[in-house]
Amino acid sequence: MATKLPxxxxxQSIQGEGAHAGRSAFFIRLASCKVGCSWCDTKESWxxxxxxxxxxxxxxxxxxxxxxxxxxxxxxxxxxPLHHDLTSLCEAIRNSTLSINKEHMPIHIETSGVDQxxxxxxxxxxxxxxxxxxxxxxxxxxxEIKVVIHTKDDLQFAEEIAKIAMAQKETTSHQPLLFLxxxxxxxxxxxxxxxxxxxxxxxxxxxxxxxxxxxD
Ligand code: SF4
Numbered sequence: 001m002a003t004k005l006p007x008x009x010x011x012q013s014i015q016g017e018g019a020h021a022g023r024s025a026f027f028i029r030l031a032s033c034k035v036g037c038s039w040c041d042t043k044e045s046w047x048x049x050x051x052x053x054x055x056x057x058x059x060x061x062x063x064x065x066x067x068x069x070x071x072x073x074x075x076x077x078x079x080x081p082l083h084h085d086l087t088s089l090c091e092a093i094r095n096s097t098l099s100i101n102k103e104h105m106p107i108h109i110e111t112s113g114v115d116q117x118x119x120x121x122x123x124x125x126x127x128x129x130x131x132x133x134x135x136x137x138x139x140x141x142x143x144e145i146k147v148v149i150h151t152k153d154d155l156q157f158a159e160e161i162a163k164i165a166m167a168q169k170e171t172t173s174h175q176p177l178l179f180l181x182x183x184x185x186x187x188x189x190x191x192x193x194x195x196x197x198x199x200x201x202x203x204x205x206x207x208x209x210x211x212x213x214x215x216d
Contacts (some may be wrong), residue, residue: 016210
């Protein structure tokens with residue numbers, strides 16, 4: 001279990017995307033990603049070399065401060081956060097934040113789904129990538145699937161992923177929310193997304209509202 005992790009940044013802001021968009025959150029952005037998306041807007045996080053290791057205890061203390069300052073939940077993002085074993089980090093955060101209101105801070109993880117799950121998050125968002133598909137196991141347990149749309153092929157990929165996730169419905173009561181998110185600044189992606197959601201009611205629109213608002 002990792003007791004120190006390479007951290008790009010921590011900050012308190014508003015969740016911009018998905019089902020929890022618009023809510024106050026504390027973010028921990030971990031370094032390292034081998035998924036290599038061409039449109040990635042956090043390429044600086046791909047290598048962990050440039051970032052200091054921080055202890056899970058210090059990250060838990062920062063999360064306690066954020067909770068006292070009004071953050072509703074924690075988002076662990078990246079990079080690809082599940083390249084790391086998040087068990088120790090999530091345990092430390094649960095234990096530390098329990099002291100406030102006797103409820104631990106809900107932990108959300110945002111992942112591409114290419115690794116094994118760790119940390120037992122309260123909310124798991126899988127943003128699958130066509131060139132590096134997610135593990136089927138992780139699709140079984142996520143609360144939210146969010147697919148970035150640039151081309152028609154992305155829509156087909158989104159349906160394939162949804163089919164895999166929904167196939168679990170007969171064996172569990174779990175059914176993830178389905179989001180399509182147009183690629184930032186991509187007119188074709190925007191038009192495809194809107195037209196598709198209008199005709200396919202199981203999908204919802206996710207926008208990167210933090211980018212529209214020009215905040216982190
Ligand atoms: S998985 Fe995320 S962090 Fe990694 S390359 Fe793709 S968009 Fe960037």
